[in-house]
Amino acid sequence: MAGTGALLLVVTACAGQHTPANLPAGGVSTPASPSASVLPAPPEPNPPGKPRLTVPEGSAPVPARQIDATALPATFPREVWTANGGTVLNIRAQEGGCGHALGEAAEQAGDHVVVNLSETKAQTNQMCTMDIRYPVISVALAAPLDQRTVVLKTTPPK
Numbered sequence: 001m002a003g004t005g006a007l008l009l010v011v012t013a014c015a016g017q018h019t020p021a022n023l024p025a026g027g028v029s030t031p032a033s034p035s036a037s038v039l040p041a042p043p044e045p046n047p048p049g050k051p052r053l054t055v056p057e058g059s060a061p062v063p064a065r066q067i068d069a070t071a072l073p074a075t076f077p078r079e080v081w082t083a084n085g086g087t088v089l090n091i092r093a094q095e096g097g098c099g100h101a102l103g104e105a106a107e108q109a110g111d112h113v114v115v116n117l118s119e120t121k122a123q124t125n126q127m128c129t130m131d132i133r134y135p136v137i138s139v140a141l142a143a144p145l146d147q148r149t150v151v152l153k154t155t156p157p158k
Helices: 002-015
Strands: 080-083 088-092 101-108 112-119 136-140 149-154
Touching (some): 088 101, 088 112, 088 149, 101 136
Antiparallel strands (some): 080 088, 088 136
16 A cells, blocks of 8 residues: 555656656746747627627727617616627627527617617526626617617517
């Protein structure tokens, strides 16, 4: 038993002392230059209807005067951005538990766009957390938003 313990001690002590074969003379390695390191790829664009936690790069905030959120509950977020030349709205939504935020351009008129925000229904007989999340969802428009008002409404869970 003592022999096995001693062997295990020697093996584990040596395991952390791996010396690469390509070390320069003197045994000192230099870190790779930043240009040689591999950086993770940026996140892919958010397709309409798929929630994400951050606003896609290149999105421009819609001015508050251009957002009508009077139909939303008081605690609901009121943040909207445009992307893709104004043809995509990125909207901060609200979801919780097992639900997932959804957005749909219900009406697209010359002076306004109505976006219905809802949440998927939780499945029955499924345990769900009691948290609230604020993902960013994307809604495609038929034409750029330009100076139109974004009217945010909520609809019952689907």
